[in-house]
Amino acid sequence: MSLQTDLIGLLGTDRVLASGLDRYLYGKDAGVYRGEVTVVALPETTEEVAEIVRIAARHGVPVVPRGAGTGLAGGAVPLGGGVVVATTRMNQIFEIDAANRCAWVGPGVINLDLSRAAEPYGLHFAPDPSSQSACTIGGNVANNSGGPHCLAEGSTVNHVLGLEVVLADGDVLVVGGKAPDPIGLDLRGILVGSEGTLGIVTKALVRLTPNPPDVRTLLITFDSVEDAAATVSGVIAAGLVPAALEMMDQRMTQAVENWLGAGLPTDAAAILLAEVTGDTPAVEAEADVIRAVATEHRAREIRLARDEAERALLWKGRKSAFGAVAQAAPDYYLHDTVVPRTKLVETMREVYEIGERYGLTMMNVFHAGDGNLHPLMMFDASEPGALERVHAAADELVELCVRNGGVLSGEHGIGKEKRDLMHLMFTPVDLDAQARIKEAFDPEGRFNPEKVLPAGSRCFDFGRPIPEGAWI
């Protein structure tokens, strides 16, 4: 029997998509790569996922998990055909354990839906990628996603207590649990961030975080990008870890404001969005520190969000930034790299220079607090040669960040996008260790092949040492 017939036998015709157009629509995520899909399966239970994996093994085809497809690195894009396992229907919240501040959820649960469901208990799921209204917990786990508020709270890996995972032979593995310190080898850290290359997450036990008692959100306007960047370094140097510290440059602010109409200053060279959370006296004091540092660096205006509505509006603007860039050009290429905060000012200057050199408009919006840059290069893919210029500029960007002591990927994952740049960050020994883990979990290379690890990771054929002073 054919692969498709087997899958239909398991899931019925409604949950197996195989027409040309259906497969085309699943051939891409939010990034720039398009892949080849053989068939799409939409399981609803762990057992169905296990059976899909067995069926795929029988037919010798790869399996590529997919959540909401908001990934930006091509992680959910099958490169050489295969079964796309879309988890969108596995969106059940099985249990919210308010006393122990955790929840068992299906991988297809949308990040924001979980926080909404936890709201009555005064809890939320702390990792808040800007895509949180759409992306899934499974995708967050697989990419170890972060967000503006991960500056203080840490990225997804700090919020995963347990996982249920379907392995390459269809077995179901459960790791971790509610116990604070599980015995045995702790595999959670290996599975979180593995981008669907080791198994399919079918359930996650995630930590829920109490909502802060009080919050202050400041919108700070600057006449130069350097001043904004220096303020970021200054705030951190003052010993503060704000809940969030985000930056947008002028072009970005203009695009967002054009859509949102929130009264953002479109004539400012850069704006910072700073948020502090905690008890009232503490947030007052911290907000004062930020004000002082900003003023010292020639802030033009410091606006305090008056109420929750204004705060929500400011965050909506920040979190819609990637979408808003479409107003500037038909295509964009987003990079996700990290530099030490102390190098922020000079890195930003060089980022704009690279843009100019390649004739590409750069728009910037990023998690300034942890030095996680998201330079966006605007282009029109239908223009001949445009994509090549973008790729060349992108490679320069990564090299720039690594040269300045940064790392490859802040939060969006390696996927296909940065796979071949891994050698910039890792020694052959590092890559070999990672490849061994992959082999142990997935000996036949069935899960999301050709992702994350560059070809040849196992045979010492790459080699550049890790840059000095790398900040991870």
Add this chain to the structure above:
Amino acid sequence: MGYVTAEAPTRVELATCVQCGLCLPHCPTFRLTGLETASPRGRLMAMSAVLEGFAEVDDVFVEIIDFCLGCRACEAVCPGLTPYGRVLEGARAEIATQHPTPSRRLRRWVLGRALATRGFVSAATAVAAVVQRLGATWILPAAVRRSFTGLRPLAGRERWIGRSAEPVADPLGTAALLAGCVMDPWFSSVHEATVGLLRRAGYRVVVPEAQTCCGALAAHDGHASEARRMARRNVAAFAGFDLIVADAAGCSAHLKEYGHWAGDVGGAMAERVRDVTEVVAELIADGRLPRSELPRGPVAVQDPCHLRHAQRVVEAPRTILRAAGYEPVEIDQDAMCCGAAGTYAILRPDTSLELGRRKADQVRAAGSTVVASANPGCEMQLRSLLGPAYRVAHPVELYWEAVVEMAGRVPAEVDR
């Protein structure tokens, strides 16, 4: 073959989608199915696929596009300003042209011709009134039966088209009212409230005789040339009025897009169009219409998609209800479609029912037996699912009642 008409989605329009996926959770059909192929991003990609020659306007494409409600929730949340409503109508026009099935031909005639013909609508209304009085809904096709039970009583309704009414306050100007294809015979008490409030605020109200159906239903279903013809007729009928008011959200939303349907003159008309809720809320804010001190209890607010998502009007109905003494209760922070969606309730009754039930449950959970909805389709959907224990009315009707009550009686000055 690709696209064959001038209505087709263009490369420039489609390029505004960067596939970020932020619209997905706001899309009812995606929420129901979890399918990329039932999501805004997927539909836009399907439209691009045809444009780029990777796909055809075939059965798969038709299903992807026809499953869409046209609620435009995706458009409202899209930071890239993707003109989803417009490209959807373009894709539907392609389907109507390339796949003129008997059902689509019938719809072209009903939505594009019959609704624009007053005699036809009157005759159909007369028949429907008899069916309604006899309770003989069994003779109706199954698909329309449920919607039908959501109708208001049809018998003995007056018509507003062709009439005019003088202001009963310091004159403020003249407002022209869109009578609408079925608003006038089926929902004339909404017109009554609209006209009463506008006069009370100082407007002379004119309901031009030469106007016709706004063409929204034809446009949404892809009957573009019919939609253009109706738009041109209305542009002529409404020439010279500074303020053009519609009291059905689907109609005001469509009139505001006449720039697309009737060129520059249409665009000039569109700039003068307001939904009644916008106008009345402003008149209340200006003190030209009163606020009631008498508390009337809670009212569940249902946001019609073409008011909230297409026109981004959110506060106005709430302002009006508060001025009437009601306490607006939010039922759905995402304002997801109730499933009525114009002809969708008839064409895809199962999905419509599923979404309608969700909305009805949200209303029940809100704990109010009064529901305000500013669009006739939503009103019928809710009434058919909530039953007689609930009152579903247009916000301006609820407000007009309060205004009349504040005056102690139906004041002579507001009688026609």
